[in-house]
Amino acid sequence: MTDADNKANDSAALPDSDADATLARRRTRKRLMVGFLLVVAAVGAGWTSWWYLVGSHYVETDNAYVEASLVHVTPLVEGTVMDVPVNDTQLVRKGEVLVTLDKADAELALANAEARLASAERRVRQAFAAVETVRAQIKAREADVTRTKVDLDRRQKLAKSGAVSGDELTAASNAFANATAALDAAKRQLEAELVYVEGTDVEHHPEVAAARAARDQVLLDLDRTIIRAAESGVIARLTAQPGQHVAVGAALMQIVPLSDVYVNANFKEAQLERVHTGQKVTLWADIYGDEVVYHGTVEGLGAGTGAAFSLIPAQNATGNWIKVVQRLPVRIALDAAEVASHPLRVGLSMTAKIQLDD
Known part of the structure; x- marks a missing residue:
């Protein structure tokens, strides 16, 4: 028996109203299924198009x-915090004062460094003056050598005729030898003095330069007692408090x-x-x-x-x-x-x- 015969028999077995309702439900299910497949296909096509055109x-x-x-604010010198004029969440500009440390130690060190610099400059000036003194002495010794040489030559000529005694000739010879030795000693002293000052002046002498560098370091340390903002931003994680003794590199705050x-x-x-x-x-x-x-x-x-x-x-x-x-x-x-x-x-x-x- 075929499916058509079965449907015909089923239709014959059911009232006409029930048969129509069954057929209507079948048609509805079929339309819903087709609609669902069409929606799925449309969604898939839309997603595929979106992916290739946009999503990819x-x-x-x-x-x-x-x-x-973040800018970490840390002290470059050790000291006691005297003032903290900023607060957490506060906006600060570059160069604005954040923390002030006690300056007393740095000011004393500066006075000491300036005194050492002045002393070094005086010692170097004295050394230059000593060089000039020795040069003057050399000129005097050269004059002595010339004078004693002339006196010795004159007595040696007179000694040939017997007009000068042997003692006078010996004294003239000794005077010339002493003058020559004094000249050599003065020249050696000049060499020793020049070792300390030759090739430089008072301003650029190594001893003065070292003392000036030490003074500048103390000046830098004094300036570093005032900690300023390296960048503009908002204060965060503030830990510095007045009276707190801080070491070099201690975390005081951050700037965002x-x-x-x-x-x-x-x-x-x-x-x-x-x-x-x-x-x-x-x-x-x-x-x-x-x-x-x-x-x-x-x-x-x-x-x-x-x-x-x-x-x-x-x-x-x-x-x-x-x-x-x-x-x-x-x-x-x-x-x-x-x-x-x-x-x-x-x-x-x-x-x-x-x-x-x-």
Whole structure:
């Protein structure tokens, strides 16, 4: 028996109203099924078109955060904190005073260094004067040598005729020898004096230069008792308090330069195949929502993943290895005007969308 015969028998067995209702339900189910398939096909076609036309040209992540190059404020000299004219969250400008240390020790050291410099200058001037004195002595000794030589020659001529005694000739000879020896001694003394001052002057003498450098170091230490802001930004993590004795390198506070913030977007490694520097980025901050849009540029990719630089790096050479998709930080520079219009804070969450094609 055929299916048509079975349907005919079923129709014959049912009242006409029930048969019509059954056929209507079948037609409805068929139309719903066809409609569902058409919707699925349309959705698939739409998604495929979107992916090839739009989605494949972008990579996006919400694992992105605002960061900045923090300025750590530390003293360069040891001392006692006298004044802290700033507070946490306060905006400071470059060059503004942050902390003042006690100047008493530095001022005493400066007075001592200036006295040492003056003493060194006097010693060097005295050495130059000694050189001139020895040169004058050499001229006098040369005159003595000339005089005694003439006297010796005259007596030697007179001695041939017997007009001069032997004692007078011996005395003249000794006088000439003494004058010559005195001249040699003066020349040796000049050489010794020149070793200390030759090739320089009072201003550039090594001893004076060393004393001046020591004075300048004390002046620098005195200037460093006033700690100023190296960059403009907002004060954070302030720990300095008046009366506190601080050592060199102690952490006093941090300055967050909010005008120079950037974003680190942590993309999955599979998303980075076509990412490179210079690409345009669109960003949204959770604090402002979708209404505020930031624009940026990819500056570079991190040198390693967070797992590689963690305190305890993953040991992937173990027997119980499980693959975990890694993320690599991508540094994104923000438009300064947009940041000034809608300021950001370090650590805020962002959504970053990189345009892969120019």
